[in-house]
Amino acid sequence: MPRGFGVGPHWWCNRFQDAGFRITVPRQAILDLLNRTHEHLSAEDIYLEVHKIYPAIGLTTVYRTLELLVNMGLVFKFDFGDGRARYELSQGPGTLKHHHHLVCTGCGRVIDYTEFIEQEKELVHRTERELSRKYNFKIDSHQIQFLGLCHNCQKENK
Amino acid sequence: MPRGFGVGPHWWCNRFQDAGFRITVPRQAILDLLNRTHEHLSAEDIYLEVHKIYPAIGLTTVYRTLELLVNMGLVFKFDFGDGRARYELSQGPGTLKHHHHLVCTGCGRVIDYTEFIEQEKELVHRTERELSRKYNFKIDSHQIQFLGLCHNCQKENK
């Protein structure tokens, strides 16, 4: 109902229409939020944030929408080991370039990195080609993450 | 109490003694199982399997032991997206070489692969060096996984 919410025809509207999904207020609000942050938000983070501007939102809808977005390939879902899934927009203007993650096992901090992404791309492509052939496996995406201790957490453990 | 269970002084006994942890029957049983399988077992898988040979085991102990083993670096913990953690022995004879995973998003099947591990090692080392320096981040380990559809699941989706 909030006439004129995030109404402009965003880049994702076509994706929805083509797939036959309805463009609803909750979906727009969630996409708007993801589009405007670079953080790795949990479902609850998103619920709380969207709730501020659209209090009628339900946590269930957040989960459902995120699942839809992941299936559509618009959103990445990650597990950084803290017991809750984290989400990040995969495309669109304002989105970070292709990157991977550095996860601190001490405090949970996550750093996006893009170093060596070019060399990595090459290796990944070769590996994908080889694995697809050898295991007859159709590869859609990949995840790379380094686990360790961030600056702060290194001191604490002496 | 089962005198003569998996009693022989296994390779991990020193690790336990050095760290001041006790070598108990449940711990031995869990390590024995992990040592003898190449599967990616969940805590409950392990509980059920160990339960056959040592019925007194409790699920709580399985979780606690696995956490300990992960902290000691003897076991890897993975999330393949099916809502439960999976565990794999990280070292010892009989352990697979350094490898990564191919995860089917259709049926959950996980394939270990070692292709291009040598080239990968090089890249990983360079990346680690660079990231450690740039972000002052002490890297302990890394995970790489490819997501996609296995042979069977490709057909089903037409």
Added chain:
DNA sequence: CTGATAATGGAAATCATTTTCATTAAGGAG
């Protein structure tokens, strides 16, 4: 062998995510 206490296991508690189901609202047809 014995004592201090680390480790265990059952039951209850947590907590993220999913399911259920009655209600609402996209959006195509008219």
Added chain:
DNA sequence: CTCCTTAATGAAAATGATTTCCATTATCAG
């Protein structure tokens, strides 16, 4: 613009993996 079909929503309850509590047990140094 109004109607109508039905996809989408949200509150509440259910689920299911993992954690916490706490009384009891078993390891192992002395």
